[in-house]
Amino acid sequence: LGDAAPGPDVGAPAAGSGEEVSRLLAMAEVPEEELNPFQVLGVEATASDAELKKAYRRLAVLVHPDKNEHPRAEAAFKVLRAAWDIVSSPERRKEYEIKRMAESELTRSMSEFLSRLQDDLKEAMNTMMCSKCQGKHKRFEMDRDPLSARYCAECGALHPAEEGDFWAESSLLGLKITYFAMMDGKIYDITEWAGCQRVGISPDTHRVPYHISFGSRSAGPGGRQRSASKGSPTSAADLQDFF
Structure with a gap:
């Protein structure tokens, strides 16, 4: 494509010239290497050479400082010219x-x-490592307030849970046991992991059966643990392997 200069002086600025100057000035601070020439010219990136030339000539007539009295018309025209220099050269357009x-x-x-x-x-x-199968098990966050997270059959009430507490609850007349733990301040259903670990603890107890230890933190205070059943982890330390 050859150079395309503005046409002859048409007198007063055409309608819309002020809007086009403002639009181009909005891109005046964009570095030339980041300038989108098609956006400047107001055409699609698939525009033909003829469409590009037509768009350039239309805008040049509107914003050229010789034809537009806007105090920053020259800056707007520089943006237009920079865009035209990119697309008017086949090599530069391909590079762009x-x-x-x-x-x-x-x-x-x-x-x-x-x-x-x-x-x-x-x-x-949302998964937990398992030392039994060397795999991962899903855990499910529960919509439970830690202040009333544990059901106690003895009291018929809900008790608060603390970080690391691990307990079980029954449903369906005791036919279904669900295992829960409080981790990172949230209550999770970890039944899938507990099943693989073959954890067996009494459900709905007043005291927390286990208190899981995290890192250097020790197990919970006395009374928050009980002896594990056969086949289940022997201590709270064994329960931290999955983290």
């Missing part, structure tokens, strides 16, 4: 399109990576 495709691919790849990372983090937050 290759760069745009590379940036688009990078954005897509980054989006996919972040999506996978989010899924991995979500899985990590």
